[in-house]
Amino acid sequence: MAIAAIGSIPLIMTLGNSMLIPIFPQMQDALNLSQMQVSLTITVFSIAAAILIPIVGYLSDRFSRKVVIVPSLILFGIGGLLAGFGALGFSHAYVWILIGRIIQGIGAAGTAPIAMALAGDLFRGAEQSRVLGIVEASNGLGKVLAPILGSLLAIFTWYAVFFAFPAICLVSILLTWIFIKEKNDRQAPPPFGKYARRLLNGFKQEGRWLFTTYLAGGTCLFTLFGILFFLSDVLEEKYSIEGVMKGLVLAIPLLVMVTFSYITGSKIGKDLAKMKKLMVIGFILMTISYGFLVFFEKLIPFLLVLSISSVGAGLVLPCVNSFITGSVGRERRGIVTSLYGSVRFLGVASGPPVFTHLEDWSRNGMFLSIATFTLLVGLLILTLIRVKGKDDHKNKKAKVRYHYI
DSSP, X not given: OHHHHHHHHHHHHHHHHHTTGGGHHHHHHHHTOOHHHHHHHHHXXXXXXHHHHHHHHHHHHHSOHHHHHHHHHHHHHHHHHHHHHHHHHOXXXXXXXXXXXXXXXXXXXXXXXXXXXHHHXXXXXXXXXHHHHXXXXXXXXXXXXXXXXXXXXXXXXXXXXXXXXXXXXXHHHHHHHHHOOOOTTOOOOOOHHHHHHHHHHXXXXXXXXXXXXXXXXXXXXHHHHHHHHHHHHHHHHTTOOOHHHHHHHHHHHHHHHHHHHHHHHHHOTTOHHHHHHHXXXXXXXXXXXXXXXXXXXXXXXHHHHHHHHHHHHHHHHHHHXXXXXXXXXXXXXXXXXXXXXXXXXXXXXXXXXXXXHHXXXXXXXXXXXXXXXXXXXXXXXXXXXXEEEEEETTEEEEEEEEEOO
């Protein structure tokens, strides 16, 4: 039940963005918005979260993970209510929706990144990697369920999704409050100035590989939300697929990612060499997928090729989580995982507007540009993350350690 509670926390954050994707065309028509204005509902949410996450991460190190997570979930629900009532009857509904989304973003800052730190606190070794894989799979499961839930709720009215957020948050709050039992031996970090200096020194020593893993995780979320935004629009305009059926179609590549995230998390253990290899393979698959999408416009072949990128993301994300969570001690884990969370949110925020601009320029140019970018990130992983094996006579498997360059 503790693992279920931890897994429910990133699920909330994921639903916060993904549930909106199926209702974007209806929101656009109802409020007379441009496609760029609609995409801002994701962007403001993600930017607010990205800005607040480092602060929340420090607070979770200073006090406790649970003390941060529960109020964050409450704030997330309040933001959903404000956006829902704004859409229901307030004048200037779009402005109120954006305000509600900003509040939700502030709440989201204390969800998934702190859940990663919490998993690192409560579990060790291969079990930690397995739980982090479950956390990533839960994140992906939210992406699978969200388009379907959003489409089902939109049957009643497009803004019903905003009212669903408080109910979903309540479940996670209860699970966290009842089943998460933090250890009492935690030591508070030093005063902020000393804490910041130690953190900066750590980044100076470990920055190259750490920032590379940050970039890898952010890139996966950037491409994922960008392509989902593109696909949501194409399904309605080109294929006339709407409602629940559209949600089911959007869920296909996400389900592939969830499956591979869970498998990867359960198999990697603490083998850093294997993690690096899987990350490189993942980005190769993403590059191949986006590069070949220029040749496919029919829906089924398009989805099949797109799913290759989902396999790649499913290989990359659990490895990135394990790299980052295992890189620091418990007293600074909250801030390091939170900075990673900021990068992920920035990836989510930039995906829809960047893909929109690229699509306006050229459909083929969009896919080739993204393929080039994922190839570059894969090359950075290959060159800037190094692991060195050591023979261990007590264990047939080679141990690996970080080797900084």
